Amino acid sequence: MTVPCVECGGRAILKRPKNRKELCKECFYSVFEEEIHQTIIQNNLFKRGETIAIGASGGKDSTVLAHTMKLLNERHDYGLNLILLSIDEGISGYRDDSLETVKRNQLQYSLPLKILSYQELYGWTMDAIVKEIGMKNNCTFCGVFRRQALDRGAALLKCDKIVTGHNADDIAETVIMNILRGDIARLGRCTAISTGSEGMISRCKPFKYTYEKEIVMYAHFKKLDYFTTECIYSPNAYRGNARTFIKDLEQIRPRAILDVIKSGEDMSIKDDVKMPTQMTCTRCGYISSSELCKACIMLDGLNRGKPQLSIGKANKRKQILKATADTGSTAAEMF
16 A cells, blocks of 8 residues: 655655654655754854865765755855865774765765874874774774864864764764763763854754664665765774664654753753863863863873873873873874
8 A cells, every 4th residue: 555745645655763754755855954954044053154164974974964065055045165074093994995985975066175184183093093002992082083183174174163964863872871971061062053162163963853764764865975884993882882772762762862862951960060171281272171182191191102091080181191291292283
């Protein structure tokens, strides 16, 4: 029996993961794109004339992000200058292949592309870091370096904002992770659709309310060119546990993903809870909650052959600070 599309009455070919509504392909495209447009407009994410760096990894999220940002920018006349910004972490057999996808996307969408590498920014590749520290905390190093690398790349390109492909699933997972770790500071800001401190480049998440499964469906039906291989160093990542939990909740109740995000938004922090004080790194000038930013601390640990000292709480950081009193590498030496 033919199931009618709830929008146009035509033949439905899919059921939306977010709300279980049956849609035809064209109506799915329309609803998907319009929801992202409304997210952008209702949250005032951009201003005409701004230069926007699109975090491009070659994966499904960033590829669909690049596609929809270009599409909506032209359709609704946002007046934005879009640039693809990619970070090469130096992971053989993974990032080198995914960057080839990004280079094809550059041609497909006629957008300028800038690629920055960990090697040129920090003097290390992730392959070299993993050889030094093993597989246990490699995602921590990569996450810290990648966040700072995107900011430095956007600053180099004189961008006003960065957009990333973080979707609703990603944000719900982060809420759960921060609750499990008792990380109040990150819990307070992880659900924000736009983040950025004074003097720093803002980051925006147009996919905040977009389900990962719908991004995959959109990429599949549109036949977009994207890279599907998982990072070879990520199987042991802590996030995987939160992801499994969120997926199980989604199977029971599809709206659970949005409900977790809403819960994260509505959580309040007691007035007597001490929050980290924002300052700038004395070495590289990057935003930090201590004298040295996490990237500089990690670099010092790596360069001194003691990377384990850069993982953990403030007491370990003090050891690094004491050991590197007036010397050591900075996270901004290349700039």
